[in-house]
Amino acid sequence: MSTAATALDERHREEGAFATLRRGLAMMPEFRRGLPVTFALALAATAGRVVVPIAVQQVIDRGLAGPGGPDAEFVRTVVLVCAGVVLLNVLAVYRMNVRLFRTTETALAGLRTRAFRHVHDLSVLHQQGQRRGSLVSRVTSDVDQLSTFMQWGGVLGVISLGQLLVATVVMAVYSWQLTLVVLACFLPLAAAVRYLAARLAVAYGVVRERVGDVLAAVSEAVVGAPTVRAYGIRERTAARLDRAIQRHYRAQVKAQQVTAAVFVSGEFVAAVANVAVVVAGVLLGLDGDITAGTLVAFLFLVTLFVAPVQIATEVLNEGQNAIAGFRRVLDVLETAPDVRDPAVAGPGEARQLPHAPLGVRFEHVSFRYAPGARPALEDVDLEIAPRRRVAVVGETGSGKTTFAKLVTRLMDPTEGRVLLGDDDAGWVPLDRVAFASLRQRVVMVPQDGFLFDATVADNVRYGRPGTTDAEVRTALEELGLGDWVAGLPEGVATRVGQRGDSLSAGERQLVAVARAYVADPDLLVLDEATSAVDPATERRLTHALDRLTDGRTTLTIAHRLSTAERADEVLVVDAGRVVQRGTHADLVDAVGPYARLHASWRRSSAGEPAPTA
Numbered sequence: 001m002s003t004a005a006t007a008l009d010e011r012h013r014e015e016g017a018f019a020t021l022r023r024g025l026a027m028m029p030e031f032r033r034g035l036p037v038t039f040a041l042a043l044a045a046t047a048g049r050v051v052v053p054i055a056v057q058q059v060i061d062r063g064l065a066g067p068g069g070p071d072a073e074f075v076r077t078v079v080l081v082c083a084g085v086v087l088l089n090v091l092a093v094y095r096m097n098v099r100l101f102r103t104t105e106t107a108l109a110g111l112r113t114r115a116f117r118h119v120h121d122l123s124v125l126h127q128q129g130q131r132r133g134s135l136v137s138r139v140t141s142d143v144d145q146l147s148t149f150m151q152w153g154g155v156l157g158v159i160s161l162g163q164l165l166v167a168t169v170v171m172a173v174y175s176w177q178l179t180l181v182v183l184a185c186f187l188p189l190a191a192a193v194r195y196l197a198a199r200l201a202v203a204y205g206v207v208r209e210r211v212g213d214v215l216a217a218v219s220e221a222v223v224g225a226p227t228v229r230a231y232g233i234r235e236r237t238a239a240r241l242d243r244a245i246q247r248h249y250r251a252q253v254k255a256q257q258v259t260a261a262v263f264v265s266g267e268f269v270a271a272v273a274n275v276a277v278v279v280a281g282v283l284l285g286l287d288g289d290i291t292a293g294t295l296v297a298f299l300f301l302v303t304l305f306v307a308p309v310q311i312a313t314e315v316l317n318e319g320q321n322a323i324a325g326f327r328r329v330l331d332v333l334e335t336a337p338d339v340r341d342p343a344v345a346g347p348g349e350a351r352q353l354p355h356a357p358l359g360v361r362f363e364h365v366s367f368r369y370a371p372g373a374r375p376a377l378e379d380v381d382l383e384i385a386p387r388r389r390v391a392v393v394g395e396t397g398s399g400k401t402t403f404a405k406l407v408t409r410l411m412d413p414t415e416g417r418v419l420l421g422d423d424d425a426g427w428v429p430l431d432r433v434a435f436a437s438l439r440q441r442v443v444m445v446p447q448d449g450f451l452f453d454a455t456v457a458d459n460v461r462y463g464r465p466g467t468t469d470a471e472v473r474t475a476l477e478e479l480g481l482g483d484w485v486a487g488l489p490e491g492v493a494t495r496v497g498q499r500g501d502s503l504s505a506g507e508r509q510l511v512a513v514a515r516a517y518v519a520d521p522d523l524l525v526l527d528e529a530t531s532a533v534d535p536a537t538e539r540r541l542t543h544a545l546d547r548l549t550d551g552r553t554t555l556t557i558a559h560r561l562s563t564a565e566r567a568d569e570v571l572v573v574d575a576g577r578v579v580q581r582g583t584h585a586d587l588v589d590a591v592g593p594y595a596r597l598h599a600s601w602r603r604s605s606a607g608e609p610a611p612t613a
């Protein structure tokens, strides 16, 4: 993880729940806008809950046992008013829920989009530092957790609290003595709930961990299915999965036991409170301090106490979860992107690449993956003329990929600078080039040309949106791939499957080359695939690559030295430094690492064992 992100995580770990909420709400304007009306509706809904106990009291004391005997007219009026208020209450609850769902979903969709965009803005280096799953979960499950809490727990918490307050006020108006009796019964429950909530938090913490274990075991079993089958380790994999499921089951049962204890305590205390209210009420009634209606109303009001106290445990637990998730999402949003589009800083900051063939210049460039780490590239100072096809070769770990990532600005150099352009049209520092211009003119074809689960044509079209199927077919023809695509079951409309699984590794590379071809860049950076492909596909690929690189400045990270043989020039990288440069013909006979690499490659491609370095 990058140091900036670590510091941010550290700073926020100790942050209080309210501080997180404040920080989060500041980032969710959509939610803030809708909140006041929703709260007003929640309050109206809460107030509506005490209307039934009040109506019951009025009907008994004034309608049935009034001084002039039963008063049917009064009872009718009370019932009608009560029905009206209950109806309004139902409408308020309905509106509140609809509003709440809409505002939270709008706000969370906004948050998700911003978090997702931000993850994209972070450099490849930062994304690699974070576990990918962790980044994905921040944009998906952490936001879901928030959504559940805001729509269910949050509002229920507010309503429950309101219900407690309104019920207490109404009770106090009727009889302060009985109110004290009820509070005395519920206080121990509140203390018990606090204790149980802490246990519940621990229990659900274990459950979440176990869910993660189960997911990890399942995904490993699915992704690694071919290896599992090949090595006949199905039993062992199944046993591992069974163990994870069993542990999850046991954790879940334990957590449910605590939840059940909370509910039972609530029921028990409610029963005790009812008995206490009846006993105290009758005693007070004998003295004439309390009426029958008030007593019955109290019994109703006691029930309004039980649910909020029981719910409080779950709301607290959900709340803790949601706040933790919220923190993780906000931490992503607050990580400053280390590779920033200059166009974002202001229109004057960004520059366009010159409309001329592009050359590459490295000015004393060094790069370290972490402060204090050994430099992956050190003091690289060179210029590549436009339209040259350059092969970058070197031992594994020598810094070739780092070089490619700096040219395409997937990362910025630690020292020095990279420029694109040429002497006539001028040189532009890479960190000043607007991303739109950069992505249009410079294309990197990674080793594993990622394919999306769509058709061949769709995947090629990613290179240049708006390309028609006919244009895709023409592009494939021009690359010499017409016969290959014609042989596919549905031509360019053939679906490639997830990550291109329905195609062979070589065919996936062909699609990636076609994608780069329709993008029509001036500067191409190719990370040659290391996987072996069959001779026919190899021939097609070589031909397509020749056609693709024709007339474009090309930097190829060459794993096969046949690519270096065909290149205009070869750069040899060793331990982060460019140690040799020249044509293959020059270098192969000179004393130095290239001759050694080449000899070793010749031996290994001829099937002989290569000498150890």
Ligand SMILES: Nc1ncnc2c1ncn2[C@@H]1O[C@H](COP(=O)(O)OP(=O)(O)OP(=O)(O)O)[C@@H](O)[C@H]1O
Pocket: 125, 128, 369, 370, 376, 394, 395, 396, 397, 398, 399, 400, 401, 402, 403
């Ligand atoms: N994300 C990273 N974090 C830390 N160190 C890294 C990272 N990526 C590469 N390195 C280190 O930087 C050095 C150069 O790596 P690089 O990937 O550029 O080598 P390479 O020449 O492309 O290797 P290969 O031929 O195996 O792909 C290596 O020592 C490597 O361990």
